[in-house]
Amino acid sequence: MTVPVQATLDQVIEALHARVPALLEQHRVPGVGVSLRIGGETAALGFGVTNLEHPLPVTGDTIFQVGSISKTFVGLIAAQLEAEGLLDIDAPVAPLLADRGALDPRITMRHLLTHGSGIDAQYMIGRAHELLADHADDSIQASIQHYADDELMFDPGTEFSYSGPGFMVAGAVIERVTGKAWADVLRERVLEPAGMRQTFTQADQAITHRVAAPHDIADGAARLARDEGWQLGWQLPGWDVPGGGVLSTPEQLMRYADFAEAEDERVHFSTTLAPQYEPGLEVGYAWMKSLKRGLPAIGHDGLTIGYASRFMILRDAGLAYAVLSNSVKGKPLVRAVEQVILDALFGAEAPLEVAPFDPEQWGFLEGLYDCGFYGQVRLRIRDDRRAFELIALPANRQDGSFTIDPLSSPWLLPAGDGLLSVAPGDSDPDHFVPYVLDGAGKAVALRISSRIARKVA
16 A cells, blocks of 8 residues: 655755754754665755864765664564574573573563563663773673673563663674674675665774764754763764664665565565563564654664664564654754654644543542663652643762663643553654553553553552
8 A cells, every 4th residue: 555645855855954953953963864765866965063063064975873773683583584494583592692691581582582581681771981991801691791681671471661781682692693793694684785885883984984973962062972971982882883873874774775675575574473571562563663744654763872863664664764863962953854754754743632631530540660781760640730740860870870861841741541641632743652551450650761661669
């Protein structure tokens, strides 16, 4: 089925030129690269600058860290290996990695690819500088020894909680199955056949190309971000490459979209692998499946220190797009650019109806929720009793390690079965805060950025 769109590629590009410069200023993001494929036509373009201190114009060929878009490569390759009889996604992975630590023997590749393994280990992010001091081994294989013995968040396959370290294990499994380093597997199985010659896994490979530098916001203004967060310098640790360390351009991601669609016909990586634990979201072979303007979409978001991104394929509309920004606070900008694209193609979206808020009906959700490494959040009914508010209680790391503050919002309203929204009336899944009830209807958890946050008080 093909759904007609309301604009040509040139008209969407015109809309982007009319809107994006002001959006960059509004969201205090230095630059953004955008690529589109509508039907058989493709374009890649850029707005703003690569670097506030040494500015060059962003183009469609500028390299960004793509963050967790990297996970889709892991899923696609896993599906290839399964189709070739080299990988059983339902076989325990522990025997393959027995020399790296005592991983739970129940964990399978299916669990890893769908964030259903129960592996948490988000402290791998905050303690990267400590764990990798004195030139310690940062390989994918070496990562496992740090968390193999950790207690799982839940029994494998019974829940869903977004897990970057789970993709360290998935990458290590692929290395063992193929007998090759992850970077070589990626190059041979995806980058070379897709013609992605400007997509890399190491800073040394990117240095001769135009690169967007990482930025943050401080005191209301954008600033360059140097050696911050979980990164040692600009490049992510080697163990983070399968889950977030790919370096690419807007133009290259349209090549990837073409290759991925063809491969999906052959290996079916978009097949749903797990139950729908979160309303409006299904998970294929690491690819996130949702709806955009009522149409099935597959893709992934990305976030690293200095970059926020989104990559989507809407096959029924013959549409693919990528939005790559060079700010860790760039996610609202990415959403806004996506909205320009979708509005041009499908028309402005009518706001969803939001039922009046009855505090007596919703009081059962109030409480303190633990986000693990990130800290805690308190969900309470506002003093004016017109909505909920979500108050972040960030982790206080006395050792100086890096943490990401949990989500906070002054305004949340019920937005459907199992959902609260920070932007009532908006259908964007980014604005949703799902909640989890037990069999008796008691609130037991929130999902903060798709990570489980259990109710503790």
